[in-house]
Amino acid sequence: MTAPFNFSAGPAMLPGAVLARAQEELRSWRGSGISVMEISHRDPAFMQMAAKAEQDLRELMAVPDNYQVLFMHGGGRGQFSAVPQNIAGQNDTVDYLNGGIWSDFAIREAQKYVARVNVVGGLIDTPQGRAIAPVTDWQLRDDAAYFHYCPNETVDGIALHTIPEQVQAPLVADMSSSILSEPLDVKRFGIIYAGAQKNIGPSGFAIAIVRDDLLGRAQTTASTVMDYTVQAKERSMYNTPNTWAWYLSGLVFEWLKEQGGVAAMGEVNQRKADLLYQTIDSSEFYRNPVHPDYRSKMNVPFLLADDSLDADFLRQAEQQGLLGLKGHRYVGGMRASIYNAMPLAGVEQLVEFMRDFEQKHA
């Protein structure tokens, strides 16, 4: 293995085959003599590519026909305001699960647009580690316009692995770091959204999958660029989209199909996560603070027993081509993000390095 493995949480590793193709055709897309970045989004060839990317995503996720697939500006965080502005009224109540740092940001943004953001529950500490309060303890509101949660918290490394049954309001899920990582029953959701820069493509781009019955409700102060109903009508081309990101994401979707789709990815992702957590759990030197039932399969934070070794760990890892392992600035420690583009070989190399480092320093 010569190429480095990049464990960055986002912008994150992209499949090598996708980058190779993007590089090859960067200056002449489909033999046109010009770059895909230089082509009008209304050019028939671009429109055809864009539609194909949408169709591939629909196939990969088995998106039902009564959902719009939107290619949006503003990244995942742009959706924190887009969601309440699009599907709730200013006098409405909305439910949010506060499962980690990104949920917390989403809650604060929603407070700008609705009368009441009801936090139904959040993180709890248990003898086995940090967890999410059990759904039976959630304080759900009958009148909530929607229920929002983040099934995989990128910073905390905490995940809710089951779709909450008890919720009656439309489910809205921030899947920025888990979209396309395993099979998903889309029809259980009102809205699924994701910033692209983790499991899809480059940054400055987001996908929103919106059930048709939630359209037509935007608040008057919603920016037209972020209006789901307008963008649905205009096939995400109300204004010039991020054409490069759309193109690159399309290549990632093609690559995912070649890998066997989300079912195949889900199996590899499980093996990667198991290997990494087993390595951490079988050691006194490394520690993951999350309850086993709530551990993320995408973002694996871990702490060294002696944090004075953190800098050494990162430096030596980098020397071996294991990049982006520094934990989020809010929590410190280490974090290995192991999205779809990270091969099992990358995790194998990481755990080998971790064992070596432990032997030398334990």
Next chain:
Amino acid sequence: MTAPFNFSAGPAMLPGAVLARAQEELRSWRGSGISVMEISHRDPAFMQMAAKAEQDLRELMAVPDNYQVLFMHGGGRGQFSAVPQNIAGQNDTVDYLNGGIWSDFAIREAQKYVARVNVVGGLIDTPQGRAIAPVTDWQLRDDAAYFHYCPNETVDGIALHTIPEQVQAPLVADMSSSILSEPLDVKRFGIIYAGAQKNIGPSGFAIAIVRDDLLGRAQTTASTVMDYTVQAKERSMYNTPNTWAWYLSGLVFEWLKEQGGVAAMGEVNQRKADLLYQTIDSSEFYRNPVHPDYRSKMNVPFLLADDSLDADFLRQAEQQGLLGLKGHRYVGGMRASIYNAMPLAGVEQLVEFMRDFEQKHA
């Protein structure tokens, strides 16, 4: 000349040298072994590149120190809502010049955020062609929170070549299609903004240059991602920016400096525009509908005397590598967009083709 010349209005032609470099280092940025798209925006190397891009843009435009340079999501159209939401109150009056299609869209978006959008004037028809109403006729309001105009209308091919002296309110200019095309006295403006995909870089990205005294006024319903004050404080990294576009734009800024900066570009751009308008004006076969004093130097629309030849014109042009000449779907005809990246040789080849086509069909 082997490469095609791309006259697309945007996404538009990029400098060949920039694309060559982007291609070369796409899979290993600065010898890192990974793509610039895969690197965290908070990585020191990326932060350094991002700061250098800002510094280069500041030098190119001679941006005074009391202005923020922001790298935003949402393209130029995202700024149509960002401007009123950031610097006007809901009860305010704002002045807009309606100089063409994009101004008209900006006006309609502003109406969502302020009590009164006062249109000070607009297009007029004169014996010499379409023009903008003289500034002495504008109905300016003394209490306007700002004055908005688009100095270069991409679709109409109409430009206001002087900065209006009479306006007392802070000047806000949509320079999506004219930024960096010639020297500009930035300190005359409150805000200059531009979608990137014409004269800067790839799409899904915008630049906003905001005078410090206009910060701190955002409406409570402004999306935080689009809040100038927040993004100024966070150096445009409140959320993950479009890192690829930032990188590419930085390469374009370096290229512009190598070309001699905006003064040198302004001279070449003038020659390109002169050559094209002279060709049109010296013919009975082609026609530009704009008054000579109000003609755009960036976007040159022209009509064939016999529009049944339009399809032939476009097809034959394309066969000769002259791409993207179809006029905007709102106005039809032809349009040659001749931004910074279009060399004089491209315009020379276009006028040669136009003369040939005229000889064959006139």
